Amino acid sequence: MVRWLLVLALLLPGVAAATAQEGDRIRLDGKEFWLQTEPLEEWIKAQGWRPPEAAMISSSNWRGYIAEWTVEEGQLVLVDAWIRVRGRSEEFSMQQQSIREDLFPAMPRVVADWYSGAILIPDGELVDYVHLGYGSTFDHYQLLIVExxxxxxxxxxxxxxxEAYREERFAAFSRSAAFAEVWTRFGDQDWTDEEKLDFIRAFYAEQYLSYREENP
Known part of the structure; x- marks a missing residue:
């Protein structure tokens, strides 16, 4: 575990991944679910956005924000994004503060056109709780492939x-140039090949779950 956390610190700066993470939310057919993938993160990094000083960052939400999504007319649409700030009425209270306008000013409808990948939505019963990232497993999933x-x-x-689908997609991804590029990120880390594969399987789900060999 110590080795995994050290490499997480090197490969994913700022990740407090020693704790299960609070996911984004999505509303489908009138029901709300949470995600095991992060559609907004690529855009956030490209824009260089950082949580303001007032944001309350916790070990269960290292990103500092929560995004809310829906699917409209076949498109992935951002409904809102918010941070938690300290409440004014009580010393230890928290309240939500929307950052949607800060991220997308004067945009009444935000389609996630920057995002291509897999939206993984657990919608079944918890089978195995893992106190690390999005490592917990469930007995049913919805999977949206987005381009x-x-x-x-x-x-x-x-x-x-x-699990069968995941292994099939991972096997296809492992033969790609995209996988080779990911592999090089490990550099001179003293890991076995099996450890590297386990790490990629755990932290690159968005890429390989949506991978198609005809579109490498």
Whole structure:
């Protein structure tokens, strides 16, 4: 575990991944679910956005924000994004503060056209709790494959079907130039090949779950 946390610090700066993470939310067919992937993070990093000093950062939310999503007309749409700040009425209270206008000023509708990847949505019972990142497993999932903000495929999978799908996609991804690029990030880290593969399988799900060999 110590080795994993040290490498996380090197490869993913700022990640307090020793704690299970609070995911984004998505509303589908009138129900709210949480995500095990982060569609806004690529845009956040590209813009250089940082949580303001007033934001309360916790070990269960190292990103400092929560985004809320929906699917409209086949597109992934950002409903809101917010941070937690200290409340004024009580010493230890917290309240939500929207940052949507800060991120996307004067945009009444925000389609996630920057995002291509997999939206992984646990919608079943918890099977195995893992106190690390999004490592917990469930007995059912919804999976949305997104290309430049448009949902191009929807899958509803029980745990066995999801695990089979994940292994198939990971095997295809491991033969790609994109995988080779990820592999080089480990540099001279003193890891076995098996440890490297386990890490990529755990932290690059958005890339390989949506990978298609005809579109490397």
């Amino acid at each position: 430049h903000g448009r949902v191009v495929e929807y899958l509803s999978l029980d745990r066995a079907a999801f």
